[in-house]
Amino acid sequence: MSDQARQAVIKFLNYLSGEKRASKHTLSGYQRDLARLQNYCSEHNIQDWRELKPADIRLYIAGRHKGNIGAKSIQRELAAFRSFYRFLLKNQIAEQNPLLTIQAPKAAKKLPKNLDVDQVAGMLDAKPDVVLEVRDLAMFELFYSSGLRLSELVMLDVKDINFTEGVLRVRFGKGGKQRQVPVGAKALCAVEKWLKHRPDVETSALFVSARGARLGQRSVQLRLEKWCSKNGLSEHIHPHMLRHSFASHLLESSQDIRAVQELLGHADVSTTQIYTHLDFQHLASVYDKAHPRAKKSNQE
Structure with missing residues (x-):
């Protein structure tokens, strides 16, 4: 991806850390998820965040499914991408959100174990x-x-x-x-x-x-x-x-x-x-x- 696109990720993480006061754990998770999306974009010759389409997101999800990644992990990644695109739109770095029509896969509800x-x-x-x-x-x-x-x-x-x-x-x-x-x-x-x-x-x-x-x-x-x-x-x-x-x-x-x-x-x-x-x-x-x-x- 272009340097400008990579800089947008850094600005977003700084925003989370500074204004939103996100925890180190949250920042680490967002950084990891966005790095995966950047790698996907690089593999598919997508240079700018404006170029990413809903079809690309669906293809990304399909690839994650193929890699046996659980629904809950994919839900978390999509939540990170949505948050990122809200930031891009707010700062006029992108004009459209490719995740608007994307539905996260449903995860089976796991009941927490407890002691009697x-x-x-x-x-x-x-x-x-x-x-x-x-x-x-x-x-x-x-x-x-x-x-x-x-x-x-x-x-x-x-x-x-x-x-x-x-x-x-x-x-x-x-x-x-x-x-x-x-x-x-x-x-x-x-x-x-x-x-x-x-x-x-x-x-x-x-x-x-x-x-x-x-x-x-x-x-x-x-x-x-x-x-x-x-x-x-x-x-x-x-x-x-x-x-x-x-x-x-x-x-x-x-x-x-x-x-x-x-x-x-x-x-x-x-x-x-x-x-x-x-x-x-x-x-x-x-x-x-x-x-x-x-x-x-x-x-x-």
Whole structure:
């Protein structure tokens, strides 16, 4: 592609970083997706973004399908391209959007895995043996107590938790949104125990390493794996599974989807509705086991 076309991509990424304050993860994804589209254009002798047609986009999608790329990945790429073309139109770098008539392929809905109440209790009732495990247990309690995302947990500062009111301030939610969430008594107790052992370091981070640095996301994942392995939990458990469990258990008990949406920090209730499917699975299971006419007779 022409230098002008490549410069347009750089301007767009700078716009996302500066004005939109997109995260490093988002920027990396957009950069990767647009690089693929640039490669496609170069292979098909398309020099300028004005030259790209809807037929080219369909051909690009077909190629991705051929490469066994899933519908969800293609949806994400098309979303990046749409955002890019909105930027091009706004800055008069293009006159038409070739994605207007393009429909993203539908992905099969995958239900998130969650733990049952007994599994969660078995995991969180285990006793820590060393100081780092006191910290780990406080993290895992907060995941389940407040339905946090992994990125939200690692960005917590000591000042974000209010022990008097039993609330937690999430300052770095998805899309830069803030919210307040309640914290259960067991989680508050676990965090208080950790703060007694937390190193006296300059960083404001709630959860720090043995060296006093803010814990990263990968470190939390590895600590959770180690904790589960030590306590005989055979199922592979990741941090987001505790968030899923929080949501499904809360919805199962309260039936209040709007409240669960607020607690999870979902911008759209449709995102939260996936947990109604989990809840229905639970109800269907109870029905099959308990209803006298639910089971098929062996004599049929």
